[in-house]
Amino acid sequence: MSFDLQSALLLAGLLAAGVWTVMTADLLRSAIGLAVTSAVLTLALFLLGAPLAAVFEISVCAGLITVVFVSTISLTKPWGVEAALSHKQVRLRRFAFLPLLLFAAMLLLRSHAPHLDLVAPPPAHPVQDVREALWIDRRLDLVGQILIILAGVFGVVVLFKTRDAARQEKKP
């Protein structure tokens, strides 16, 4: 069994960034941790041979979604650092059993799980070009994406239109 240090480091970095995102008390740092997770995932996608998905991941997930999170955090009043830290301590005490439970579940699965051949046979007519797959084979997905984007735009417009109406009602 060969072992590629690059892959192991990337996966370890991905896990570390994800865990840091969850465990840090400050919300802004948590949002930055999410962006770092996206950046590491982008590297992994690129090395796995998915450059188009990697571009989407770095531009949309690490860029746009981080901007949305930072804007939301700045527009609200999250907890102070002391309150967040005290809640974190309570949370850690309450869920201290979780790593042990996870470890026990992994041992149980390792010893009792049936052997599954997860590697599927190679496709009969593999589509190697992502453009062909995206624009021809999976055309219906594009229609779904357009509908979802329109639904999202409609939702955001309705949410912020309500806010404008409320502001106008407050004015004499």
Place this chain on the structure above:
Amino acid sequence: MTLPGSTLFALSATVAILMTVAALYCILASRNLIRILIGLELLTKAVTLLLAVAGYVTGRMAVVQTFIITLIVIEVVVIAVAAGVVLGVHRHNQDLDPRKLTNLRG
């Protein structure tokens, strides 16, 4: 990545499962709506990793890339609308604690 397919899949699946557990912990234990969204986002990262590795191992990278792109589009729309909802909740309640969202209680 030059790991053999089964080893790479097993390693990535382990990382994805651990990330899923971390994300579920974030969603279930948090008392802040923004942090719950961050947990949801982390959950989709684990799914993206699993999809990419499955495509690499099975040799269906082109199709899997379209799935990942679709997943990212859905993710962005969900996060944008959810962020709007969070702002609305904060405007009404001046708080982001989900336990205090009792306005619809009968």
